[in-house]
Amino acid sequence: MLKCLIIDDEPIAQKIIKGYLEDTPGLVLFGVCDNAIEAIEVLENHDLDIIFLDIEMPKLSGLSFLKTLEKAPETIITTAYREFAVEGFELSVADYLLKPYSFERFLKAVNKVKKRIEAENRMDKGSGADRPSYTYFKSGRKNVKVNYNEIVMIEGLSNYVKIHLNDNRILVVYERLSHLQKVLPYEKFARIHKSYIVSLEKIIKYGVDSVEVGEKEFTIGKSYKEKFLAKIKKLNP
Template identity: 85%
Template sequence: MLKCLIIDDEPIAQNIIRGYLDDTPGLVLFGVCDNAIEALEVLENNDVDIIFLDIEMPKLSGLSFLKTLEKIPETIITTAYREFAVEGFELSVADYLLKPYSFERFLKAINKVKKKIEAEHRLGKGSGMVEQPYTYFKSGRKNVKVKYDEIVMIEGLSNYVKIHLKEDKILVVYERLSQLQKILPYHKFARIHKSYIISLEKINNYGIDSVEIGGKELSIGKSYKERFLSKIKKLNP
């Protein structure tokens, strides 16, 4: 069963998704959050497979909320605002549902997510499976095998990234940083800025506002600071 979390401040929208979940095999409602702040606490302490996320909410918008997450569940945006679609897909959301949407359209989004999760399980990334010490990145026409402990940091540049490896090697991959964030082991890497993911094992030193790694000093973005420092403290209690 896939655990689902609804994040929406509209009771009517919540109830529609509840009903659709009840009618869809293989899905279970884990919880409902009225705002993104409440959802942050839930995701910090629980594993959720799919989130249904509204965009316009009090305190913190849905898209701003996604940018703060270190480990992003499969996300289906549910909104009445078409203009946020491009930004949503840039954050690698699974699908974008415009309110009001039909049960048929809901199922199409769910099937897309299920296929993606099943593919990840076959690659050994699913829950209960042994984590592989490496992954493959598509660079040009080749799929290049890279061990996680070889990665120093990953730099996001528009529609592609530079993966900085040991011995000053660089691998260029035409993928978004947010998508690679889903692939990397959560306990080994941290996103510290909209443009950087770093290996926690390769940090030379860090402060409140910056990290030194691979001979470079990188700024820690405001929206990533609290989560990064919390992760560091857990590694060094």
């Protein structure tokens, strides 16, 4: 079941989406937020699959809210304002529903999200035998070859990352951490925090709240804990 969150300040809009969710197999309503500020706290503490997001809301608009997220769930915009569509798709939203929209149009958007999630899962869980043992990272003007087993951890810093390699080497790459999470082999790396990806084979110790990699200890973010511990358990039954 895909867990869904409604972020909308209009009670009627909330009611409509709730009804559509009840009639759609494979979806379950996790919760409802009246504004984006409430949603930030929810997403920090829970791993959700889809958000239905209004744009015009008090305190923080839907699009501004999306820009604050390092790792957003699949997003379906629900709004009465057509003029924000281009900006929405630039933020990689799955679909853009103009109010009022029909159940048929709602289903079309949901099916698009399901296909995106299925495609990402296939990519994440692809066989390690099908992957090369290295990749190239663009650092400065050069593409640098890095073997996956050289990577200890990756630290996200705004629009660039520091890739910590064996022998205390550091490679600076102008790429977002969320993009590297999709590129790196699922079976070799894990996102444990909004700012950290770690190599599973480099983990020395782990608990429910922290991971020790090399000589450093890192906190496991609340929104990443469930997936991380499930992955560790699956890889080490």
